[in-house]
Amino acid sequence: MSLVLENISAYFGDKRIFEKLSLTIEPGEIITVMGASGSGKTTLLSAVAGDMPNPLYSVGKVILNGRDVSIMRPELRRIGRLFQDDLLFPHLTVGENLLFGVERGLKAERMAMMKTALQRLELEGFEDRPPHTLSGGQRSRVALMRALLAKPDAMLLDEPFSKLDHELRATIRDYTYTHLRERKIPTLLVTHDFEDVPKGGRVIHV
Amino acid sequence: MIATIKKTAMSAPLVLLFVIPLIASLAFALSGTLDAKNWQSLFAHPQLWPALELSIFTGLTSVAVSLLLALFLIAGLYHSPWWPRLSAQVGAMLAVPHVAMAIGLSFLIMPSGILARILAVLTSWTTPPHWITNHDPYGLSLIAALVLKETPFLMWALISILNREDVSHSFFGQRAVGLSLGHGQTSIWLRIYLPQLLPKLVWPLLAVFVYAATVVDMAIVIGPTQPPTLAVVVWADINDAQVLNNARGAVGAWFLTLVIALTAVFFWTTIKLILSKREWLTWPPASKDLLRPSGTFSKAKIFTLGFFYIVIAITQVILSLAPLWPFPKLWPDTLNLIAWARVWDNPSALITSLAVGFSTTVTALLLVVGWMETQPPSRDRFVTVLSATALGVPALLLALGQYRAFLQLGLTGTAFGLFLAHLIPVTAYMFLVLVGPYRSFDPRWWASASGLLTSLPRFFWTIKLPLLKAPVLAASAIGFAVSFGQYVPAQLITAGRYSTLPMEAVTLTSGTNRPLTAAFTLMLMAPPLLAFIAAAFLSKSRWSSK
Numbered sequence: 001m002s003l004v005l006e007n008i009s010a011y012f013g014d015k016r017i018f019e020k021l022s023l024t025i026e027p028g029e030i031i032t033v034m035g036a037s038g039s040g041k042t043t044l045l046s047a048v049a050g051d052m053p054n055p056l057y058s059v060g061k062v063i064l065n066g067r068d069v070s071i072m073r074p075e076l077r078r079i080g081r082l083f084q085d086d087l088l089f090p091h092l093t094v095g096e097n098l099l100f101g102v103e104r105g106l107k108a109e110r111m112a113m114m115k116t117a118l119q120r121l122e123l124e125g126f127e128d129r130p131p132h133t134l135s136g137g138q139r140s141r142v143a144l145m146r147a148l149l150a151k152p153d154a155m156l157l158d159e160p161f162s163k164l165d166h167e168l169r170a171t172i173r174d175y176t177y178t179h180l181r182e183r184k185i186p187t188l189l190v191t192h193d194f195e196d197v198p199k200g201g202r203v204i205h206v
Numbered sequence: 207m208i209a210t211i212k213k214t215a216m217s218a219p220l221v222l223l224f225v226i227p228l229i230a231s232l233a234f235a236l237s238g239t240l241d242a243k244n245w246q247s248l249f250a251h252p253q254l255w256p257a258l259e260l261s262i263f264t265g266l267t268s269v270a271v272s273l274l275l276a277l278f279l280i281a282g283l284y285h286s287p288w289w290p291r292l293s294a295q296v297g298a299m300l301a302v303p304h305v306a307m308a309i310g311l312s313f314l315i316m317p318s319g320i321l322a323r324i325l326a327v328l329t330s331w332t333t334p335p336h337w338i339t340n341h342d343p344y345g346l347s348l349i350a351a352l353v354l355k356e357t358p359f360l361m362w363a364l365i366s367i368l369n370r371e372d373v374s375h376s377f378f379g380q381r382a383v384g385l386s387l388g389h390g391q392t393s394i395w396l397r398i399y400l401p402q403l404l405p406k407l408v409w410p411l412l413a414v415f416v417y418a419a420t421v422v423d424m425a426i427v428i429g430p431t432q433p434p435t436l437a438v439v440v441w442a443d444i445n446d447a448q449v450l451n452n453a454r455g456a457v458g459a460w461f462l463t464l465v466i467a468l469t470a471v472f473f474w475t476t477i478k479l480i481l482s483k484r485e486w487l488t489w490p491p492a493s494k495d496l497l498r499p500s501g502t503f504s505k506a507k508i509f510t511l512g513f514f515y516i517v518i519a520i521t522q523v524i525l526s527l528a529p530l531w532p533f534p535k536l537w538p539d540t541l542n543l544i545a546w547a548r549v550w551d552n553p554s555a556l557i558t559s560l561a562v563g564f565s566t567t568v569t570a571l572l573l574v575v576g577w578m579e580t581q582p583p584s585r586d587r588f589v590t591v592l593s594a595t596a597l598g599v600p601a602l603l604l605a606l607g608q609y610r611a612f613l614q615l616g617l618t619g620t621a622f623g624l625f626l627a628h629l630i631p632v633t634a635y636m637f638l639v640l641v642g643p644y645r646s647f648d649p650r651w652w653a654s655a656s657g658l659l660t661s662l663p664r665f666f667w668t669i670k671l672p673l674l675k676a677p678v679l680a681a682s683a684i685g686f687a688v689s690f691g692q693y694v695p696a697q698l699i700t701a702g703r704y705s706t707l708p709m710e711a712v713t714l715t716s717g718t719n720r721p722l723t724a725a726f727t728l729m730l731m732a733p734p735l736l737a738f739i740a741a742a743f744l745s746k747s748r749w750s751s752k
Binding site: 049050051053054055073074075076078079080081083085087089090091092096099100101102103104105110146147150152156 | 285286287376378379380381382383384385386387388389390397398401402484487488490491
């Protein structure tokens with residue numbers, strides 16, 4: 001699995017945000033994009049995910065495992081995403097949140113995947129809890145696991161650790177990177193904190 | 207201590223002019239309800255059950271259709287570049303009084319109406335078709351008229367929820383998450399937005415249902431006749447010359463209210479039960495996104511909805527100028543100003559409506575702003591509940607109690623009585639519209655301004671009011687439109703001494719003078735619309751011209 005960006009440019013109306021960005025992310029590799037705020041880091045992630053909010057738009061190719069996904073609707077691209085906020089759906093329980101992205105299959109199989117995920121999260125018994133009763137760290141982990149259960153072919157991280165307090169940050173970061181590498185998911189990380197850069201990882205400045 | 211008493215005393219205007227008359231009206235509505243004789247004569251009424259069926263049917267159907275239409279329209283346009291413009295268009299539709307829309311629609315669909323004339327071109331009819339469109343026995347044309355008005359109202363309710371900063375921020379993020387988990391637009395609407403929106407829509411939906419199931423003026427104009435809806439049956443009783451029938455009408459109004467309340471509770475419980483089967487919320491992403499909300503489709507529909515309003519307005523203009531307009535012709539033989547000359551000769555209804563509209567809007571604004579400036583937010587709840595009650599209780603019931611209370615005080619048939627009867631719904635609406643924006647006014651403005659300016663009044667006029675300009679103007683336009691739409695309370699309170707535009711318009715629809723009816727309908731539509739346009743124009747920010 002690899003994620004290839006070919007000559008991606010983004011515009012706001014006729015104003016250019018960045019131009020002709022090309023990049024290959026190998027399976028399990030985490031590439032960090034850094035830049036001042038307003039430099040278009042988040043815009044780059046939106047361009048890859050394919051949900052640029054109007055009047056932003058982008059051109060260029062996004063190739064995932066050899067197929068050109070840039071002509072596809074965002075929900076068909078199989079690209080997972082994590083944000084600054086955990087964005088767990090407030091009207092669903094923890095279990096329902098995890099199930100939300102699990103693909104088609106027998107009900108028993110889907111439920112089993114969800115239960116296994118809860119075990120790995122060490123959150124057994126939290127299935128029917130509403131998300132707001134969880135701690136910040138637990139919520140971040142559930143958000144990560146929810147994204148992974150959808151079996152994404154690539155992952156986009158939009159400063160997902162920036163709202164966590166200092167001690168939690170390192171733990172959640174290691175937890176996230178371990179899971180992503182284990183599944184060989186090519187990952188694009190946006191941050192303004194050098195500590196987030198994985199050891200020996202490539203860094204790109206925009 | 208003295209400061210607290212002083213502050214509390216500042217609530218007097220709103221209490222005297224709104225709270226007390228409202229509570230008195232509700233209390234007086236109760237009298238005579240415990241007399242078994244009245245109930246016996248109500249249940250002996252031959253039209254009671256069929257009329258009740260019609261009321262429930264028209265009420266439920268119009269709410270269901272309006273909600274579906276509103277959701278489809280909103281789903282297609284949310285997060286689209288059209289979104290900011292949408293609320294202005296919806297507001298304009300909201301401003302047109304209900305009864306004016308009913309009259310306009312009836313002119314469109316009646317056997318000799320515009321629709322039949324257009325069809326006549328294709329079918330070469332020479333006489334009007336034998337349609338039973340207006341006053342059809344199932345109330346379908348009443349439902350159509352209600353849908354034309356309630357869809358924009360529910361859209362407005364949805365827009366104001368979706369435009370709240372916290373909601374739009376969290377929905378924006380949740381949408382991105384939904385997409386990244388493989389769910390398409392439809393799925394995101396059904397499984398993420400809707401379950402969070404529906405609980406917030408309870409009150410608007412209830413208001414729409416109560417209104418639709420108990421409306422009097424629209425049902426007289428376009429609703430079924432043999433039997434009519436229960437609201438019309440009750441209304442006839444209340445206006446009857448016989449005291450016994452008046453008493454039957456009063457318990458009839460209560461009966462209607464109770465049945466409506468039970469129906470609403472029943473349906474809400476059913477919906478909640480269906481929603482509590484939560485499995486569908488986590489169904490896997492569909493391989494194909496059926497029923498995808500489409501911006502183009504929604505734009506076409508909102509255009510159609512707006513088109514109805516425009517066609518109805520234009521038809522009224524032509525009709526008001528056309529004394530003779532034989533059937534299959536698409537354009538009248540002659541145009542003249544006879545109808546308008548009659549209005550010009552006797553403009554009392556227009557003047558009364560304008561005077562009541564302006565005076566109640568200004569008074570209500572002073573009452574509401576006065577309350578917000580002098581009372582602590584903890585007291586808002588009481589007024590909010592009262593306002594919601596004033597708008598949630600069927601107008602029929604409230605107006606009846608009001609009539610009885612005003613009769614005791616010698617206020618019926620007086621200008622002040624007329625003013626007060628309009629002031630109650632206007633204040634209720636304006637309070638509900640303003641309480642949110644007014645109370646969420648950022649206190650840091652005062653903190654940062656108090657160092658620069660010296661006095662509280664100066665802060666109010668130079669900072670607070672300009673920043674709250676848009677909601678204040680919008681609330682005023684709504685208040686004015688609400689005042690123009692009052693038929694039931696006006697008819698009861700004036701006791702024949704005054705006449706307002708909705709009263710005249712409803713009376714005219716039972717006659718045959720179409721040009722005059724059209725002229726009155728136009729006068730009913732135009733001022734609220736102009737008030738709305740003025741509010742939209744004036745609330746433009748200083749910097750939005752670029």
